[in-house]
Amino acid sequence: MENLAILLLVIFLVAMPMAYCVKEGAEEVDEWFDKLPYAKQKVTKLHFFFHDRFAGKHNRTAVRVAHGPETDKSPTSFGLVFIMDDPLTERMNPTSKELGRAQGLYAFSGQDELSLLMSFNLVFTTGEFNGSTLTVLGRNPAVPHREMPIVGGSGVFRMARGVASAKLRSFNMTTVSMGEVDQAFIQSIEHRANLDNIEIEGIPLIDLSLSHTTDINLLVSEIGNACKNWGFFQVINHGVPLELLEKIKVAAKAFFDQPVEEKRKVKRDEVNAMGYHESEHTKNVRDWKEVFDFLIKDPSFLPASPETEDDEIRTLSNQWPETPPQFREVCQTYAREVEKLGYKLLELISLSLGLPSNRLNGYFEDHTTMMRLNHYPPCPCPELALGVGRHKDAGTLTIVAQDDVGGLQVRRKSDDVWVPVKPTPNALVINVGDTIQVWSNEAYESVEHRVVVNSERERFSIPVFFFPSHYVMVKPLEELVNEGNPPKYKPYNFGKFFVARNRSDYKKLEVQNIQISDFKII
Template sequence: MAPVPLSPINVGHIDDVQELRKDRPSTIPDRYVRDMVERPTLDTVPLSSSLQIPIIDLSKLIKGNKDQSQSELLKLYSSCKDWGFFQVINHGIETSLLEAIEKVAMDFFMLPLEEKEKYPMAPGTVQGYGHAFVFSEDQKLDWCNMLALGVEPHYIRNPKLWPTKPAKLSETIEMYSSNIRKLCQNLLRFIAVSLSLIQDTFDEMFGVAVQAVRMNYYPPCSRPDLVLGLSPHSDGSAITVLQQGKGSSVGLQILKDNIWVPVQPVPNALVINIGDTLEVLTNGKYKSVEHRAVTHKENDRLSIVTFYAPSYEIELGPLPELVDENNPCMYRRYNHGEYSHYYITNKLQGKKTLDFAKIST
């Protein structure tokens, strides 16, 4: 049985990190200071390390010759199986659109606090401006401001939470999200083929897929060794697309063999990661991976994240093609809407939310 969710609480403007940074640039309130075991420490590989997440060239999968396509497909298979993360290049999204979404996102975060607070993230929800996944007065906060919006299907949107400033924000999100949706559909087709499944397996199964966008702004922090930009977690999505802001500090880290590996931005590439839902569907062959964000003493960071998942009405479980004597069923069947509710009403704690679907042994 799933644990009873903690009661969500309000996090007021007093905890807005941009305002904290503005008013007391050298002060780190206790609410942000992590316990020793959670702090970013030396268990992170150096940025100069050759340990880098794989890069997938989507154009080779779509338009390459037979040898190129097969080689890239094998690389995609190993990326999903061994890393759960990869960066995709030649993805077909115009550089001008990537730049436009970064500009409106940054323009929003630079607005006065009273303007941003017109779109508050209500307790127990994940849409609007503020802190998500906060359920107790003594829970540590992430050194991050975020704006999260439901995009598709339309009924999940809350129009009151779509900012009217900057003027082109809504229009740009619509265009960007449409392009990212096509990318997700393309990637899932190739992911299906990499598993020897019919190409449209996920597209047909997902129904009208759920899509949400979240913009994260991480101000500089005088003591980056004491805080986290975003708590360690895996995503509840099928796949997640992350755009790292141009010129931002390196902040994304993934847990690989119990070591935190920083993800070096590649110009105009998008970072893709496997979510819990795809781990369940592949019966653990492709695993969602724990990741976190750290802060920088002098530089800020912007990221734009898109979550892509099945319709809330869909019942999910491991695909029969991926269950056999050597790979017994690891997850139960469940309603995706129930899992989504469970995910957003629990704290970010590594991969703990996936316990919802695991079969007890």
């Protein structure tokens, strides 16, 4: 993914008609000044596109160079400064003919509203204006149309004055064109990440090779303690071939490295929920990521709507890209291996609750498990946005492969501190979801987690979301409730719950998304 914003820039200006003055020397310039009282002014209108590439794997054209002591706490990024050298093109396509560059700086100057101070030169490098410049200096508010004054120029634009009218035409992942940040990505102050590196004890690391020994009770105890105290743990010696783990990471990068037009050939929507997506929301704030989703069981089935009176079932099917080569094969092979691990972990969790190892298996006969490839591009304002906002997983288990960049954080149950999940070579990250919390009657808890981003490195992760069959009624298991520990949740249909949760993937909702707390018995 390229982090690119495009503005249409229209310049209206008045200047002196000196077509060749850019080539003149000092004496000619003096002569030009002598003739100014008799010169006629000329009105010129210029029209071109302004491209601001602020992050990504390709060359950036705008870089962050300074910030204030309170910038990371400011809702408007007050004090943040960027230097830019952005191309000006004839058409909206970034590869169209380049007319010049926009060189200068922009600074976030509003404390209460998103507004910028712009100071830059439009440097023309081709055509009749080659070698001439225009100077823009003024306020750039975060509104659909904005005007900035032309305060001068050089060459054919000596003593120019006028106005630059700008309109946002396109953005990818965020809008930092000419300094504007799309507010859809901005987290409220209380939910922004602290980017300071703090050494904190991490989540448990469990060696699953113990399952092949006679002391299975030790492993079951470790799993139970991790589920009870953290809701998260990492596993090594998990049985997923390590060479396959590397292949899926390579495949993910190869897919996301493609042009966005190629990825959008398999774009998902509210009707076809599998495929590529670039504007997912968590708790009504847009996530800084792009994803590719597919089902392990193809086809799979879900309710057509979250409405209780609607009995219609819809069929979900995968859509696969033609490129990169072997992408589909690698994804499906990896998914099958992780599916095996999922059943193994279900059995260990069942044992840790004092239940038969196969107690939960029946809920997954027609499971709706899906796998996702996540790509988190570098973010120019990591103090404002999140790769994924705070949330709990709706399913049963999530099994995550991650690269060495890091970014996943878990909210520790004991004190609500956000704890980084440090990448461990060859390990997989496991977390229990909402259905485990309900089935266990809160013996185990689905905990909040999030993903922070950084301004330098892209990050990849590959989660597999282990979901039960759509028709399963989720409620506390009978074996785990009694008079002293009555059921804490009303039954709910998993498929309906899941469909309701996914409504916010495509647009901001007016109300908070459904949660298992909505079924809590007070």
